[in-house]
Amino acid sequence: MQSRIRKRRSIEGTRRFRIFKVACFSLVLTSCTTNQKNQNTTNSLEADFASRVCLNSTGRGRLKVSSQENRFTYQAAVKDLDYTLGIDIPFKGQETLTLPLGSKKNLGGSLYQKVSKSLLKKRKLKAVQLFDDFLLQSAKFFDGISKVQNSQCSDSQCLNGQILKTDKGEQFRSAWSDEYELVIDFGRLRSGMYQSIRVKALHMKSKKNPLSLDLALDSCQ
Numbered sequence: 535m536q537s538r539i540r541k542r543r544s545i546e547g548t549r550r551f552r553i554f555k556v557a558c559f560s561l562v563l564t565s566c567t568t569n570q571k572n573q574n575t576t577n578s579l580e581a582d583f584a585s586r587v588c589l590n591s592t593g594r595g596r597l598k599v600s601s602q603e604n605r606f607t608y609q610a611a612v613k614d615l616d617y618t619l620g621i622d623i624p625f626k627g628q629e630t631l632t633l634p635l636g637s638k639k640n641l642g643g644s645l646y647q648k649v650s651k652s653l654l655k656k657r658k659l660k661a662v663q664l665f666d667d668f669l670l671q672s673a674k675f676f677d678g679i680s681k682v683q684n685s686q687c688s689d690s691q692c693l694n695g696q697i698l699k700t701d702k703g704e705q706f707r708s709a710w711s712d713e714y715e716l717v718i719d720f721g722r723l724r725s726g727m728y729q730s731i732r733v734k735a736l737h738m739k740s741k742k743n744p745l746s747l748d749l750a751l752d753s754c755q
Contacts (some may be wrong), residue, residue: 589612589680593750667718
């Protein structure tokens with residue numbers, strides 16, 4: 535009788551041990567799968583793309599707002615949650631254009647103030663709003679690039695838009711309204727960095743771009 539009881543207990547113990555082993559294996563497998571998913575959520579496409587975008591740079595640029603155009607040399611840098619371009623316009627002196635990063639929404643800089651006032655004087659209220667939207671969407675993109683480069687993405691995606699391959703390099707596209715989308719073209723890849731950046735507000739129906747910012751990099755810091 536005791537022998538049967540011992541045998542039964544032994545069988546039950548073996549079954550429990552097998553169940554425990556299966557449960558542990560399932561837990562380990564689930565953990566590995568979860569880790570794999572977490573690793574995949576660090577968007578490799580964004581990281582690869584951002585590694586070729588230089589934020590701290592010097593070079594030449596052009597800002598086009600409707601029929602108004604400013605050519606300049608510049609020095610761009612991310613500092614204190616702002617992306618600031620120190621601009622030197624021939625025969626006009628030095629200006630600044632400040633794009634807010636993070637949760638900040640205040641555009642600034644002497645060039646921004648001058649262009650906005652010029653548009654207001656001409657009563658181009660829609661152009662003023664479009665100018666602000668264009669710069670804020672550009673700031674949102676540069677903020678996303680900065681976060682990807684510094685591994686500060688809280689979600690799997692820092693850049694709210696599409697990254698596409700083109701004949702000359704790559705392109706980023708992101709619609710911000712029913713009418714306009716932000717289109718940024720990157721080209722002239724040298725030493726792993728794009729030397730040409732063109733940011734534009736594209737009207738989705740007419741395919742015209744009333745606003746654009748062109749940057750030709752001479753050096754990346």
